[in-house]
Amino acid sequence: MTRPRAWFQSVSGDPERYPLNEVLYRDPKTGSLLEVVHDLDALRGRTPAAWMRLFDERYGRTSWPYGSGVWSKHEWVQPHVAKENVVSLYEGNTNLFWAERYGKQHLKLPDLWVKQCGTSHTGSFKDLGMTVLVSSVKQMIAEGKPIRAVACASTGDTSAALAAYGAAAGIPVVVLLPRGKITAAQLLQPMANGALVCALDTDFDGCMRVVQRLTEDSGIYLANSMNSLRVEGQKTISFEIVQQFDWEVPDWVLVPGGNLGNVSAIAKGFAEMKEVGLISKLPRLVCCQAERANPLYQAYQRAQGEGRDLEEGDFEPMVAGETLASAIRIGNPVSLPKAVRALVRSRGIVEQASEQELADAVARADRTGMFNCPHTGVALACLEKLVARGTIGADDRVVVISTAHGLKFTEFKAAYHEGRLPFEASLANRAVEMGSEPDEVIGEIHRALDARGAAGVPA
Numbered sequence: 199m200t201r202p203r204a205w206f207q208s209v210s211g212d213p214e215r216y217p218l219n220e221v222l223y224r225d226p227k228t229g230s231l232l233e234v235v236h237d238l239d240a241l242r243g244r245t246p247a248a249w250m251r252l253f254d255e256r257y258g259r260t261s262w263p264y265g266s267g268v269w270s271k272h273e274w275v276q277p278h279v280a281k282e283n284v285v286s287l288y289e290g291n292t293n294l295f296w297a298e299r300y301g302k303q304h305l306k307l308p309d310l311w312v313k314q315c316g317t318s319h320t321g322s323f324k325d326l327g328m329t330v331l332v333s334s335v336k337q338m339i340a341e342g343k344p345i346r347a348v349a350c351a352s353t354g355d356t357s358a359a360l361a362a363y364g365a366a367a368g369i370p371v372v373v374l375l376p377r378g379k380i381t382a383a384q385l386l387q388p389m390a391n392g393a394l395v396c397a398l399d400t401d402f403d404g405c406m407r408v409v410q411r412l413t414e415d416s417g418i419y420l421a422n423s424m425n426s427l428r429v430e431g432q433k434t435i436s437f438e439i440v441q442q443f444d445w446e447v448p449d450w451v452l453v454p455g456g457n458l459g460n461v462s463a464i465a466k467g468f469a470e471m472k473e474v475g476l477i478s479k480l481p482r483l484v485c486c487q488a489e490r491a492n493p494l495y496q497a498y499q500r501a502q503g504e505g506r507d508l509e510e511g512d513f514e515p516m517v518a519g520e521t522l523a524s525a526i527r528i529g530n531p532v533s534l535p536k537a538v539r540a541l542v543r544s545r546g547i548v549e550q551a552s553e554q555e556l557a558d559a560v561a562r563a564d565r566t567g568m569f570n571c572p573h574t575g576v577a578l579a580c581l582e583k584l585v586a587r588g589t590i591g592a593d594d595r596v597v598v599i600s601t602a603h604g605l606k607f608t609e610f611k612a613a614y615h616e617g618r619l620p621f622e623a624s625l626a627n628r629a630v631e632m633g634s635e636p637d638e639v640i641g642e643i644h645r646a647l648d649a650r651g652a653a654g655v656p657a
């Protein structure tokens with residue numbers, strides 16, 4: 199088989215190829231986004247059945263680096279990175295949770311699955327892309343490129359992932375965060391990992407402007423989602439989903455969207471598998487936005503109103519408002535062109551959820567055993583709407599991408615259950631304060647259980 203190889207190419211359609219070990223974020227000719235293009239003919243040198251067998255053999259083993267969900271797909275991700283330069287914390291291979299009770303009780307949707315991508319080293323799915331980016335940087339440094347540090351602007355999860363992978367590799371990290379707009383866990387992670395943490399007096403879009411200037415110096419490497427290397431790690435979510443379904447493709451995949459790198463990445467994963475013959479159809483994608491940071495939703499509505507496909511020209515940037523789903527509070531998403539293409543190709547949909555809808559969806563799903571972050575709540579709330587509207591059918595197989603662990607967003611959960619949000623939290627479950635006298639406590643427990651009824655949940 200020909201050796202797998204890949205290169206950067208502009209999304210503008212320009213045919214020029216650039217090597218993956220070059221420090222390059224945009225097409226030098228047109229300024230368009232770049233994407234990693236793989237030599238699919240080389241990948242076709244192994245039959246689809248042989249790839250599936252290989253991936254199944256590698257799944258979760260210790261043999262370096264294939265036990266990582268990302269690096270088990272090494273040839274499809276970054277074939278030029280040598281194994282010894284891989285910086286992996288064995289990310290990926292996350293649980294595809296059968297959301298049986300939530301699906302059946304609340305949605306009459308028995309074939310509902312939640313891909314728990316937040317059950318990962320730093321608690322969010324950003325680890326998937328960051329292992330690829332930091333490994334590529336380590337490869338470049340090994341080849342003699344003068345890279346002093348890696349930097350990113352972040353709504354929180356990207357900086358946590360970058361700081362962890364940078365620390366694991368011994369590469370200095372600079373993170374630019376919007377002061378006061380991220381959670382304590384998200385701020386503490388890069389601090390603990392020894393990154394240079396810069397808390398800027400601006401929002402995410404403001405941090406993004408600064409980091410783009412900072413990284414005009416080629417010695418400081420840009421780790422933002424504009425960097426198309428990260429997409430290569432994030433796309434392995436799609437590979438894992440079909441692998442976990444014994445190589446069957448679900449009907450729908452829902453993912454919360456902010457900067458829109460992930461909806462593009464998931465589409466890219468499915469598209470490449472289809473082109474090489476590992477799968478024979480594409481799932482329909484749903485990009486789920488918070489109502490207060492919904493520029494893509496608004497664009498989609500414009501196109502729908504005129505009865506045609508979404509186009510880039512439908513889009514207008516906005517100033518994103520404050521939302522509980524802080525990681526998707528983005529008004530001017532950098533991966534817009536890729537996302538538009540991904541949605542059109544997959545007959546995708548854009549839906550939105552209000553603050554109350556996302557918070558209630560989190561609480562409803564949590565009561566069936568999950569522990570969701572607010573972004574996953576946005577996706578669940580959008581799912582509830584699409585099921586109610588009949589767009590998603592009762593027999594459809596649906597996967598919701600859970601993007602972060604709920605433990606990173608405890609402030610939000612506490613505010614909901616303690617009734618401190620500016621709307622009625624109808625599913626709040628507060629701690630009941632009791633004394634210490636056993637008979638009294640036991641009496642109160644029985645009364646409380648009786649009040650809850652057979653379902654065992656508060657009325």
Ligand SMILES: *Cc1c(COP(=O)(O)O)cnc(C)c1O
Nearest residue numbers: 355455456457458459460601602
């Ligand atoms: C980054 C992130 C998203 C959104 O991904 P984009 O590629 O920016 O659209 C959603 N949820 C969480 C928890 C994230 O960290």
